[in-house]
Amino acid sequence: MSTYTWLMALTALLIVGGVVLQTRASPIQPLERLPGGIAAGPSIGEITVASAVVTVKTAAPAFCQVNYGPTPQYGQMRRMNMSGPMTDHRILLTGFEPDTVYHVRLTAVDVQARVYQTGDLTFRTRPGGSNRPPGRNVASLKEDTRVFGVSSNYEGGGIAGTYGANKALDGDPSTEWSSNGDGDKAWIEIELARSYRLSALGFWTRTMGSTAQIRELEVVADGKTRLGPFTLQDAAGIHYFPVDVTAQRLRFNVLKSSGGNAGAIEIEALTLR
Numbered sequence: 596m597s598t599y600t601w602l603m604a605l606t607a608l609l610i611v612g613g614v615v616l617q618t619r620a621s622p623i624q625p626l627e628r629l630p631g632g633i634a635a636g637p638s639i640g641e642i643t644v645a646s647a648v649v650t651v652k653t654a655a656p657a658f659c660q661v662n663y664g665p666t667p668q669y670g671q672m673r674r675m676n677m678s679g680p681m682t683d684h685r686i687l688l689t690g691f692e693p694d695t696v697y698h699v700r701l702t703a704v705d706v707q708a709r710v711y712q713t714g715d716l717t718f719r720t721r722p723g724g725s726n727r728p729p730g731r732n733v734a735s736l737k738e739d740t741r742v743f744g745v746s747s748n749y750e751g752g753g754i755a756g757t758y759g760a761n762k763a764l765d766g767d768p769s770t771e772w773s774s775n776g777d778g779d780k781a782w783i784e785i786e787l788a789r790s791y792r793l794s795a796l797g798f799w800t801r802t803m804g805s806t807a808q809i810r811e812l813e814v815v816a817d818g819k820t821r822l823g824p825f826t827l828q829d830a831a832g833i834h835y836f837p838v839d840v841t842a843q844r845l846r847f848n849v850l851k852s853s854g855g856n857a858g859a860i861e862i863e864a865l866t867l868r
C-alpha cells in the first residue's frame with residue numbers, strides 16, 4: 596500500500612473511533628435512572644441556622660457530590676470524606692446564613708463513569724437568634740482549651756487527626772470528633788485555659804443516621820461536681836444547658852446513645868465574665 600492509502604486508512608479509523616467514542620459518551624441522566632435505583636432520598640435534613648445535610652442511599656456504589664449556593668449557579672461543591680464508592684451518602688454543607696434559601700444539586704457517578712443528577716433542589720436555613728444563651732464560649736482551641744482525655748478517636752487516630760477530639764473544639768461545624776465505636780462508653784474531658792464561672796454548656800452530637808448519636812450525657816466538673824443528665828433532642832445543632840459552676844475541667848460522659856462511633860461536632864462552655 597502507498598503512504599497515501601495508509602493515511603486514508605488511518606484517517607478512516609480515527610473517524611470511526613471518534614464516532615464510537617462519541618456514541619459511548621452518555622449524556623447526564625436523571626438520578627432516578629441510576630442502575631439499581633435509589634434506596635432512599637435524596638433529602639435535605641438536619642437544617643440549622645448555618646448548615647444542612649444532604650443524604651441519599653443508592654442501591655449500587657457510586658460517588659456523590661453536591662453543588663450548592665445561593666443561586667442555581669451554585670458556586671460551591673462538596674463530597675463525602677471517604678476513599679471509595681459507596682451506597683450510603685451523607686454530605687454536610689456549612690457556612691450558610693440564617694433564614695436564607697439555598698440551591699442544591701446532587702451528582703452521582705457510577706462505576707461505569709455514567710453521570711446522574713438531580714434537578715435543582717432548595718431549602719431554607721433556620722432563622723437566627725435561636726436558643727443561644729448569652730456569654731462567651733471559652734471551650735475552644737482559640738481560647739487555649741485543650742483535650743485533657745478522650746475515650747478514643749476514630750481508628751486509633753490522635754486528638755489532632757481527621758476525627759480527633761480537637762475537632763469538637765475548633766468552632767467548625769463541618770468537623771467532628773468520632774470515637775472508635777465507644778457508644779454509651781464514649782467520653783471526652785476538656786481543660787479550659789483557667790477556671791471559669793460557667794453559665795451554660797453546649798453540646799452538638801454527631802450522627803451517622805441510625806448510629807453514633809448521643810441522646811443523653813452528664814458532665815463532671817473538676818472531677819467532682821456532677822451536672823445533668825442532659826438530653827440531646829437531635830443532632831441538628833448545638834443544644835445548650837444552663838449551669839452555674841466554676842470549673843476548669845469538664846468531662847462529658849455519654850449516658851445513652853444510638854451506639855457506634857458516638858462523638859461530637861462542637862462543645863461549648865459559656866461564661867458571662
Ligand SMILES: [Ca+2]
Nearest residue numbers: 762767770860
Ligand atoms: Ca467541629
